[in-house]
Every structure is written in C-alpha cells, then in structure tokens.
Amino acid sequence: MNANVSSVTMYATDPDRAQSIDLITSLRQRFDGRYLIDPFGADPQLQDVLAPVVLAAVRTRVEHGERLIRNGPALLVSNRGLGVVEPTALTVAVRCEIGRRLRIVGVPDIPVLGDMMRKLGGVIAYPGDVGALLRAGHMAAVPLGSSWSRWATGRPPLPLLVPALGYPVIPVAVMPGGPFGLPLRPWRVVVGEPLPILSKKGSGDPLAAAELAEAARTAIDTLISGDSNL
Numbered sequence: 641m642n643a644n645v646s647s648v649t650m651y652a653t654d655p656d657r658a659q660s661i662d663l664i665t666s667l668r669q670r671f672d673g674r675y676l677i678d679p680f681g682a683d684p685q686l687q688d689v690l691a692p693v694v695l696a697a698v699r700t701r702v703e704h705g706e707r708l709i710r711n712g713p714a715l716l717v718s719n720r721g722l723g724v725v726e727p728t729a730l731t732v733a734v735r736c737e738i739g740r741r742l743r744i745v746g747v748p749d750i751p752v753l754g755d756m757m758r759k760l761g762g763v764i765a766y767p768g769d770v771g772a773l774l775r776a777g778h779m780a781a782v783p784l785g786s787s788w789s790r791w792a793t794g795r796p797p798l799p800l801l802v803p804a805l806g807y808p809v810i811p812v813a814v815m816p817g818g819p820f821g822l823p824l825r826p827w828r829v830v831v832g833e834p835l836p837i838l839s840k841k842g843s844g845d846p847l848a849a850a851e852l853a854e855a856a857r858t859a860i861d862t863l864i865s866g867d868s869n870l
Contacts (some may be wrong), residue, residue, distance in 0.1 A: 653794040656778055658739050661688045661740055678742065680773065681758030687741060690760070698725065698732050699826035701817065707739040707810060713774040714834075715804040716742070718812040719864065720783035722791045724813040725827075730781055731761065733814075733829040743773055743780040745800060769805030769843075780811075782821040784857065790816055793860050796853035798846075806841030808834050810854050813863035830863045 655678040666689050669675055675685040708714075716734075720726045724766045734742040741769065747762030748754050754764070763769050773780045782801070786792025801809075811832035817826030835855050839848040 655684045658735050663758045700733040701826040702733045702737050704827045704831040708738050712806040714779045716812050717780040719793050729827040740857035745782045767799050769804050774807050785864040798853050803847040805839040810834050832859045
C-alpha cells in the first residue's frame with residue numbers, strides 16, 4: 641500500500657442506528673464528502689444533526705416501549721390525523737426508546753420536497769420499497785389513512801402491507817397529550833403487542849394481507865380507546 645494513502649472514515653456506516661454528533665465535526669465531514677446517502681435516499685448524518693431540534697419541538701412519552709424490536713426488520717402501523725405530526729412523534733419515540741432511525745413510508749414522489757423528505761428518512765409509498773426496507777433489516781412505519789380526528793383510525797394501506805407478510809408488524813397509537821387534541825404536553829406513543837405472523841415472507845397473499853390490515857386497525861382502535869389489557 642502506498643504510505644501516502646490514508647483511509648477515509650465515512651459517517652454513519654450503519655444507517656439504522658442513531659448517533660450523537662458534534663456539529664463542527666459534522667460540518668467538516670460534509671465539506672470533505674465523508675458521509676453516506678443510503679440506497680433509499682436517506683442522509684443519516686443530516687438526520688442526526690437535526691435530531692436535537694426535532695426532539696425539542698416534538699416531545700413524546702412512550703408506553704410499552706419494550707415491545708419495539710431493537711434489531712432487525714419490523715413494520716410499525718400507526719394512526720394519523722390530517723397533518724404530519726404523528727409520524728414525526730413516532731420517529732422521535734423510536735429514536736429515544738431504542739436508538740433506531742425509523743423510515744416513514746408515504747412521502748410524495750415529487751422533486752425537491754420528496755427528495756428532502758427522503759433525506760430525512762421518508763420513503764415513497766411503493767410496495768417494492770417497503771419490501772426492500774424489510775429485507776435490508778430496517779424498521780419502517782406505515783401510517784393508516786388520514787383522519788379528521790386524532791382518536792380515529794383511517795383506512796389501512798393494504799398494498800403496503802402485502803410485502804410485510806412474514807415480518808413482525810406492530811400496531812402503535814400516537815395521541816396528543818393535551819386536552820381537545822392539542823399537543824400541549826408530550827405526545828403519547830402507545831406500543832401494542834406484535835401481531836401474529838399470518839403468512840410466509842414473500843407470499844404476496846392478498847387475503848392474508850387484508851386480515852393483517854384489519855388486525856392492525858382493530859389493535860390501534862383498542863389502544864386509542866384504552867380498553868386493551870395492557
């Protein structure tokens with residue numbers, strides 16, 4: 641080896657794990673090009689740089705965080721209101737609880753905005769991308785359809801659950817901590833029990849996916865209502 645050639649340390653060789661970062665070091669690494677963009681367009685270093693701001697803006701309180709999977713693939717299914725706060729709160733909760741970078745499925749496939757959201761961990765709502773994420777060992781989240789009420793569940797995205805067959809699927813309820821749906825206190829993130837695995841990986845069984853979708857929606861409804869035996 642040429643003695644004048646030195647190895648270059650790249651930032652975030654594990655795009656699944658959140659890291660603490662020094663801002664000055666981060667700026668130097670970005671100027672030198674020593675950071676990675678993963679195959680899904682995510683920029684782990686940028687996520688870690690912005691994390692303190694997001695954590696300060698969106699506070700969460702996690703219940704039953706021990707049900708989150710610390711290693712390997714998993715799909716979280718959660719409720720969502722009309723905005724994007726619930727997916728952000730879920731991302732914060734996963735980062736704080738188990739130190740993983742959560743991929744939120746459903747970013748728009750449009751220039752600029754879509755590209756920026758992918759850098760922050762978003763993924764376009766393509767079934768093939770969901771399957772690729774799980775095969776690569778990532779944790780992803782698929783929100784239910786938007787609902788006017790933060791205490792109601794929308795329609796399950798059935799096509800996005802087909803590639804999740806055979807993988808752990810965990811229902812999660814995300815609710816504002818303040819009265820009347822106002823986020824005056826930390827958001828409550830209640831993690832449910834993993835759902836039964838109904839089919840083999842890659843089976844593509846639409847009936848099993850429909851059963852999985854209904855089980856996820858029902859579980860989230862139960863978590864929101866507070867009637868589950870937790």
